[in-house]
Amino acid sequence: xxxxxxxxxxxxxxxxxxxxxxxRALEEWQPNFVEWWCSTGPTDFNANEVYLRTAxxxxxxxxxxxxxxxxxxxRWGIFLEPQQEGRKIGxxxxxxxxxxxxxxxxxxxxxxxxxxxxxxxxPASVEQQRLLGHTAPSLYDMRNLFQVNVEEGRHLWAMxxxxxRYFGRDGREEAxxxxxxxxxxxxxxxILGTFNEPCExxxxxxxxxxxxxxxxxxQLLSLAESGFDPLARTCRFMLTEEAHHMFVxxxxxxxxxxxTCQLMKAGKDVVKEGAVPLEIIQKYISFWxxxxxxxxxxxISSNSANFFRSGLKGRAFEDKYDEHLALNQAYAIDLPExxxxxxxxxxxxxxxxxxxxxxxLEDNQKGIDYWNRICEKHGIEFRFRMPHRxxxxxxxxxxxxxxxxxxxxxxxxKFEARxxxxxxxxxxxxxxxxxxxxxxxKGKIASWIxxxxxxxxxxxxDWEYVKL
Ligand SMILES: [Fe+2]
Ligand SMILES: [Fe+2]
Numbered sequence: 001x002x003x004x005x006x007x008x009x010x011x012x013x014x015x016x017x018x019x020x021x022x023x024r025a026l027e028e029w030q031p032n033f034v035e036w037w038c039s040t041g042p043t044d045f046n047a048n049e050v051y052l053r054t055a056x057x058x059x060x061x062x063x064x065x066x067x068x069x070x071x072x073x074x075r076w077g078i079f080l081e082p083q084q085e086g087r088k089i090g091x092x093x094x095x096x097x098x099x100x101x102x103x104x105x106x107x108x109x110x111x112x113x114x115x116x117x118x119x120x121x122x123p124a125s126v127e128q129q130r131l132l133g134h135t136a137p138s139l140y141d142m143r144n145l146f147q148v149n150v151e152e153g154r155h156l157w158a159m160x161x162x163x164x165r166y167f168g169r170d171g172r173e174e175a176x177x178x179x180x181x182x183x184x185x186x187x188x189x190x191i192l193g194t195f196n197e198p199c200e201x202x203x204x205x206x207x208x209x210x211x212x213x214x215x216x217x218x219q220l221l222s223l224a225e226s227g228f229d230p231l232a233r234t235c236r237f238m239l240t241e242e243a244h245h246m247f248v249x250x251x252x253x254x255x256x257x258x259x260t261c262q263l264m265k266a267g268k269d270v271v272k273e274g275a276v277p278l279e280i281i282q283k284y285i286s287f288w289x290x291x292x293x294x295x296x297x298x299x300i301s302s303n304s305a306n307f308f309r310s311g312l313k314g315r316a317f318e319d320k321y322d323e324h325l326a327l328n329q330a331y332a333i334d335l336p337e338x339x340x341x342x343x344x345x346x347x348x349x350x351x352x353x354x355x356x357x358x359x360x361l362e363d364n365q366k367g368i369d370y371w372n373r374i375c376e377k378h379g380i381e382f383r384f385r386m387p388h389r390x391x392x393x394x395x396x397x398x399x400x401x402x403x404x405x406x407x408x409x410x411x412x413x414k415f416e417a418r419x420x421x422x423x424x425x426x427x428x429x430x431x432x433x434x435x436x437x438x439x440x441x442k443g444k445i446a447s448w449i450x451x452x453x454x455x456x457x458x459x460x461x462d463w464e465y466v467k468l
Contacts, residue, residue, distance in 0.1 A: 011077030089227035119159030124195035127183035135436035137446030143465035207288035210249025225314030261378035274447030304352035
């Protein structure tokens with residue numbers, strides 16, 4: 001595995017220069033990518049220097065280097081984790097066979113679909129977040145937004161490399177399409193629902209990085225197990241970048257809670273002080289969590305069985321399991337039947353989406369517990385909660401009926417009557433939006449969020465992370 005070669009037009013550690021045809025194809029795609037970035041990426045800040053990290057190596061420590069960069073000059077590149085000698089397929093019907101270094105012909109279409117679906121989320125999130133730079137609550141937060149944005153751009157590169165290198169002409173066409181679809185465009189939308197939701201205020205952004213990027217983490221964990229080795233290796237490196245995105249969400253929402261709790265403890269009026277009431281924060285959490293829960297797909301899914309059986313997409317941390325075939329096992333699930341829920345057993349392989357969703361929800365609970373400790377620390381009684389996994393779903397077996405926040409079935413009229421208790425109302429959204437005024441002075445921060453405990457790269461939080 002060569003080190004990352006930054007002398008090339010496209011930085012890479014895959015020895016791109018030895019494959020002239022591929023290099024040319026990617027170099028042709030590169031200006032289209034930059035054009036996409038400049039026309040649908042962050043508005044108006046492309047001429048400013050931002051203190052960003054760039055990958056310098058793919059090993060565990062010290063892979064990042066920090067420095068001021070104008071975003072369009074960011075060195076997007078292709079970084080894969082090193083190939084492990086003799087790696088075997090870790091699950092499914094091909095368990096124990098040598099991992100594939102080329103696309104297995106019989107699974108070509110499924111594999112392409114998996115890669116394109118993951119790839120599509122990366123530029124989508126950049127599009128969703130494009131206006132947020134203007135309303136950043138501090139320079140620190142603005143920098144984090146842009147870091148997330150450039151890394152999602154790099155994730156697109158990661159996936160486009162796999163498409164172009166391994167899927168020939170189809171791959172090149174898919175790579176072009178990835179720059180054509182647009183988040184929220186009714187005629188040519190992004191593939192998955194959550195990635196077409198508007199993300200226009202910072203509370204939404206922080207919930208998005210907490211919950212939607214965490215969906216990304218679990219998708220990447222399951223693809224990092226793939227028997228198709230190049231996909232596994234690219235996903236493993238993406239995961240190291242992803243961790244920062246969830247940090248932004250977890251600590252960001254935590255800082256909104258912190259600010260509100262401080263005001264409550266001091267006996268101040270939260271709204272008068274321009275902070276966000278805890279009840280509204282909870283509603284944003286419930287909305288984004290439910291929407292992101294949908295991203296795992298249907299509870300019972302023959303696709304998920306096929307992806308597992310074929311060795312393309314495993315379970316998160318497949319190593320933790322005692323066996324890797326998932327045969328002759330059942331998964332118990334409460335299915336709606338005539339307005340009631342009836343517990344049924346389904347074949348484990350058909351429930352792989354649900355298995356991944358379980359791991360995801362468990363991980364979310366840890367984040368919620370962390371937020372509740374902030375309330376506790378301030379002696380505030382309010383406790384945050386996860387909505388039940390059946391709540392407000394648009395995909396899967398629970399999508400056709402309504403469920404309350406605890407997962408109990410209720411009819412549509414009753415749901416509508418109570419929706420404002422559980423989800424942000426137009427009024428809540430208008431209030432949150434009214435708080436969104438950019439703060440661009442060093443050492444200043446918006447009224448609705450507390451400063452972070454520390455800055456980036458051992459700098460203070462009040463450092464000049466963006467030169468305006
Ligand atoms: Fe990503
Ligand atoms: Fe991300």
